[in-house]
Structures are given as structure tokens and as C-alpha cells.
Amino acid sequence: MGLKIWLDGTLVDEADAKISVFDHGLLYGDGVFEGIRVYHQRIFEEEAHIDRLYESAHAIRLTIPMDKAQLIEAMRETVAANEVGNGYIRLVISRGVGTLGLNPFVCHHPMVIIIASKIQLYPEELYEKGMKIISASTVRNHPQALPPQIKSLNYLNNILAKIEALDSNVMEAIMYNHEGYVAEATGDNVFVVRRGVINTPPVSAGSLEGITRNVVIKLAREEGLSVEEKNLTRFDLYTSEEFFLTGTAAEVIGIVDIDGRIIGDGQPGPITKLLRKKFFEYAQGN
Numbered sequence: 001m002g003l004k005i006w007l008d009g010t011l012v013d014e015a016d017a018k019i020s021v022f023d024h025g026l027l028y029g030d031g032v033f034e035g036i037r038v039y040h041q042r043i044f045e046e047e048a049h050i051d052r053l054y055e056s057a058h059a060i061r062l063t064i065p066m067d068k069a070q071l072i073e074a075m076r077e078t079v080a081a082n083e084v085g086n087g088y089i090r091l092v093i094s095r096g097v098g099t100l101g102l103n104p105f106v107c108h109h110p111m112v113i114i115i116a117s118k119i120q121l122y123p124e125e126l127y128e129k130g131m132k133i134i135s136a137s138t139v140r141n142h143p144q145a146l147p148p149q150i151k152s153l154n155y156l157n158n159i160l161a162k163i164e165a166l167d168s169n170v171m172e173a174i175m176y177n178h179e180g181y182v183a184e185a186t187g188d189n190v191f192v193v194r195r196g197v198i199n200t201p202p203v204s205a206g207s208l209e210g211i212t213r214n215v216v217i218k219l220a221r222e223e224g225l226s227v228e229e230k231n232l233t234r235f236d237l238y239t240s241e242e243f244f245l246t247g248t249a250a251e252v253i254g255i256v257d258i259d260g261r262i263i264g265d266g267q268p269g270p271i272t273k274l275l276r277k278k279f280f281e282y283a284q285g286n
């Protein structure tokens, strides 16, 4: 038996969860989404994810056909129906069925899709030993073209960078913005430790405002560590003492090699390990 999928107001069997070929989510990547973790039956940072989803939708003039409370209820129902204790939720709002033209205003019925399932994690060994990554040559979307703060259904910019990573036999790539400053990884935010201070690019450098990022900044400050948002160059990454990525799926993962430059002593550093542990405790509800 497959999953129960929330589709347009009801739970349906996975095999029946189908959408039209005229949906503008498919035709144009016109829509928004969220990826959310479930830890011990609890939806992680539920409110922050829902707020970000509604902001993304607002920015592209897409009206989600449910209020926040209704959407949260639908999400909880989907989690319960699939007995997801520890897993992942994908919330998708597509523009809905329209014509073959671009006009979004002929799409009168946005589609709400909720998938609650297991999550494919990086192997544990990667967290212990740290990850090797590369710099992508694909420049992150210019914020005045398609603001990376919008978590849209159009991920081609990130996918092109991901292809560069996979071609180099690594899992992630750093994307730089139009000015050459670090923006983010293809699906994660970037942190480095330099001279004892934790640095992360400001969201204005061209990244999604990661929910994991914000939690990690809060947890680091609670530990008395200083965190500064600052534009970072490729040199700053190469010469960092520690380097880690944050994201819903990856949580906190240490980077030990970028473009062949070894970071620190080639293993995830003490601050990275501490924050990974604190994040884990926070997520488990301790």
C-alpha cells in the first residue's frame, strides 16, 4: 500500500494523486513549496515554515486557498494518516490549471499538495568524517531577477549547480552571487568559523532564509558564541577554520574540503560538532 497524499482538500491514495498536464506548476514552475521535518511526531518549526510559505506565495501573487490554521491542520492530518513519527513533509502549492500561455490569472484553482514520508539522509559516516564539496560556476539567481528568498517550484538554478557537484563526484556545491560573494549551497545555507567567529552570508547575498540557519544562529548565541552575518568570498571559505552547511534535510554537516582546499585539520571542527549536537537536542525537544 502506498502513501496517503493530501491533494486539493482530501487525502487520496498515492496512485490516485495526479495533477493536470495544464497545471502551471508543471508548465512553468509556477508555485511555491516547503520541506519540513517531523521529529518524534512533532512538526519541526511549524510556524516558521508556514510563515515562509505564505510569504513566498505572497511574493509571486499566489493566494493559498486555505488559511494558516487550516493548512497546519491538513499537514497534521497527512502526517497522522501516514504514521510518520520521524520523517519529512513536502508542502506544495502550485498555481493550478491554466492555459498554455504564461498568464497566471487564468488559473483559478491553486493546488495544495502535501506529502508526508520518510527522509533519505546522508550516510552517518559523512557527518562523522565531513563532506567534500566544490564551488559551482553557475551563479545564484540575481535577487532582482528571481529573489532566492522565494522558495519557488523553479529550482533550475540550483539544479544546474547540483549537476556540477555530481559531475565532480561530490554531493553539494557552493553558489556565488553576481558579485562573487557566497550565496548558499544548492539546498543548504553556509557557515564558516574564522578567527573564532561564526560567519554566515546575509540573506541579501542571495539565499533562502533557512529555518535551520536561524535555529543554529540562535543556538550558537545561547552557547555564548559570536555569530556575524557578513559577505564571504571564496578565499574566506578556503581559509576558514571550520565550515558547515545547514538545512532541513542535512541538519548541520561539516565541510572538510572545498575545491581541493582542506579545511582545518580535515575533520569537522569543535564548533561544528557542538552545534550539530545542540541542534539534535533542540530537534528532539530537549
Ligand code: PMP
Binding pocket: 035, 158, 184, 185, 186, 187, 188, 189, 207, 208, 209, 210, 211, 212, 213, 246, 247, 248, 249
Ligand atoms: N537554501 C536552499 C536553496 C534550500 O532549498 C534550502 C532548503 N533545503 C535551504 C537553503 C535551507 O533552508 P531550511 O533550513 O529552511 O531547510
